[in-house]
Amino acid sequence: MTRILVVDDQQTLAGALEIAIDAQPDMECVGAVGTVEEAVRLAVAENPDVVLMDLHLPDLDGIEGTRRIRRSCPETRVLILTGHATAGNLTAAAGAGAAGFIAKDSAFPDILAAIRAPVSTRILVESLALPVLLEGLRTGAQSRADRAKRAGLTGRELEVLTLMGEGLDPRAIAERLVVSVHTARGHVKNVLMKLDAHSQLEAVLVATRAGLLPDPRTRGERR
Structure with missing residues (x-):
């Protein structure tokens, strides 16, 4: 209940x-x-x-x-x-x-x-x-890879962060990346720690402000 x-x-x-x-x-x-x-x-x-x-x-x-x-x-x-x-x-x-x-x-x-x-x-x-x-949080023109490196994120963690930006939870992330849920949760935990965030939502906000996530206006064009 x-x-x-x-x-x-x-x-x-x-x-x-x-x-x-x-x-x-x-x-x-x-x-x-x-x-x-x-x-x-x-x-x-x-x-x-x-x-x-x-x-x-x-x-x-x-x-x-x-x-x-x-x-x-x-x-x-x-x-x-x-x-x-x-x-x-x-x-x-x-x-x-x-x-x-x-x-x-x-x-x-x-x-x-x-x-x-x-x-x-x-x-x-x-x-x-x-x-x-x-839209209100976009910043900078540096490459996401450079910003991710400065934030201490690995390539896989940046990939996980991108999926978090799409609203996926650890189980859905695991399915998308073809890894175990345990592994996906570990990556999410690392991303939260490195971005000093307490939830996926806060991590997405911090990452978007830092320019770590793709522009939402162009996501559909890349798919």
Whole structure:
């Protein structure tokens, strides 16, 4: 049973999410609150598996809320609910420990699927938000190989990082590279360590800012 806390001051949406979650046989909503203060208090009391966190709340923003919940409940996965995906707020939320981003106008099945996604470091970013995020972080014109070398990444780790940028988790990376899941997880762990990141999402943000990932506008052209 996955236990979820909803944090959103829009009572209609929060209530609808609570009903949708409780209707699932494998989920339970432990509460729906509208402020960061209430969210942190309830998270500490209930230790939920997942928190759905609105970015805009009346007392503090969802970024600070994410930071406080992750500090108090490090095993809890925070998914940001946002109606406006910008590079700035997505980057800040990722740095605070958010595990993913869900558009507020997503269909309930999509939100439920995001909650059910593996609790590993898989990146969860709504498809239209990812290009916005990456576009605001492009830098430099030096070769990726040179930058990767300075970051201490091996050729294989750069390859793994590129797949992380496509949103793949270690299991999917293992399938793509035809290696064991254990090996793929080892490469992901090394990438996170070398980029001083705490999740795949944060690693992708750091790597994109450093110019280690290909421009999202040209990925389709190379395939």
